[in-house]
Amino acid sequence: MPASPSLLPLSAIVTRLRAAGCVFAEDEARLLTSTAMSQSELAAMVDRRVAGLPLEHVLGWAEFCGLRVVVEPGVFVPRRRTEFLVAQAVRLAGPGAVVVDLCCGSGAVGVALTAALEGAQLHAADVDPAAVRCARRNVGPVGGQVYEGDLFGPLPAALRGGVDVLAANVPYVPTGEVGLLPPEAREYEPRVALDGGADGLDVLRRVAGAASRWLAPGGCLLIETGERQAPGAVEAFARGGLAPRVAVSEELYATVVIGTRPVDSP
Template structure:
């Protein structure tokens, strides 16, 4: 074993390897990797040392106390997205119909379905790889997953029937990719994060269709960065919706929402 600099305390070899690779939470990552079958451990550690995101190496991501399937090349849900889930839970009546756009691996829809009784869930994403993973994650809650651009693949019966639309849209401005952690920047498709010049291109497209798919009084909710709030609120208002926003206690997560009048 090696030892912690200055303390003399022994450091377990796996932790030492992960630290050397630049893993900030090496102890936690080592504990998660040890859950893998022994025959997979060494190859998985090497993948992590090479910079592959831990979630892609493990095959799961933990969000809201739930382990959800994830695969290489699929967007990794961030912990700040729990604010979007919480707002959707607060605003969605039991037994409602909900649509999760830009669903990725289906994390938002899965947590919603487990927290809102009797929820009828549909989800959609343009990425075939993400759709395949979302179908695995949403099968236990009876969610339907569609592959296509926003609402294009959806059955017309949902039009005007949705109590809530969640849309964790890409919102990183095209010139700000350097702000994304390096391992994720290399491993996730750029289109899952890049929201155009000001980061709001996809939100504009969601806002343009939301009113015709929401029931009266229904809500559309999306995650943005704090500096984007004024522009995002203006986008939703211009679409004929009544906007609002909420920020979590430490200011790291922001959700904009709007109600169909």
């Protein structure tokens, strides 16, 4: 069990976190205290958080869809809004679904889908070696495979035409707006996981253009994007031969574009 770090009172941690600008200082203090195994570890964790590191990088994990997902330094932190993408995918898939988590980061989306879909077969890929290493820690225990490479490039050819759910949490921040992101993202998460090109849709267009060759008839591509980018995303899905629609969660401020490969498509 974690040691009780009584030499560093909770109130003192809260005060330091609040002074550093942490909005949810009380909650963060409790998480740090419950995670630290010793007084010295707690002090070091508080120092890292006060210095601006994302809470999840300090803890070494993030909560996502009710699961504890390993998140290593330098890896994109899964956002709560992306739980909406997972929920949409679960509604569309059945037991034994073949799932691909593209631009997987920590592998959080794929692991959450595997937990929700009985007998799902999970494959995940990312171009960032650090993300691949982290994803393997999460995906391996659920029986999935993680590949390193650009988008569909490293996936096994046997998956072509057989993917039921293709979830792609692509980078979609326009290049000119990356500098406006909070420091936690801008300074500690990889730019390749954030920067989506001039209009934020560069990677999305590439995925949408190739997805139909990988999806099974009736299979679905799901991509999170910004609300103002949804029309452009819909256009890219349609050009890729997919039947697109948009799902929105006002509660989570989430927009997901869903494209279905027609059953009668070649």
